[in-house]
Amino acid sequence: MSLLNQLQNDMKVAMKAQEKDLLSVIRQLKSAVMNEKIQLKKDDLNRDEELAVIAREVKQRKDSLQEFIDGQRQDLADKTQKELDLLSRYMPKQLDDNEITEIVQAAIKQSGATGPSDMGKVMGIVSGQVKGRADGKVVADRVKTMLAELAK
Secondary structure (H helix, E strand, O other): OOHHHHHHHHHHHHHHHOOHHHHHHHHHHHHHHHHHHHHHOOOOOOHHHHHHHHHHHHHHHHHHHHHHHHOOOHHHHHHHHHHHHHHHHHOOOOOOHHHHHHHHHHHHHHHOOOOHHHHHHHHHHHHHHHOOOOOHHHHHHHHHHHHHHHHO
């Protein structure tokens, strides 16, 4: 089932259950998917493109959440955290730290990386494997740390 079909079904359920917060998040996500379809001039998005839209929405909310916390706006932080929790329903299962480490180690071995200067090679391999299943910043930090250890 495509993401749009799933969102449409979830929207009906949320309307019947009168879950205003969930309905709002679904509408925002559906709008983002529709905008992506228009921008890419496609009838349907593939799974990777759908994941990219969801990941972008999650990232926006994480950035906003941090801004609200820094600005001591707990009311907005709580609302944004709830939106994040609702959006997580549409994300694939996220990789844990051990899984990320294993993927990075395999990529380092595969690329023959010897230090931080090989970060681009390793990230090129890792990115495709973790797309939508791990935060890019977390992965980049892990790659950077592991490459720095190799150089020692």
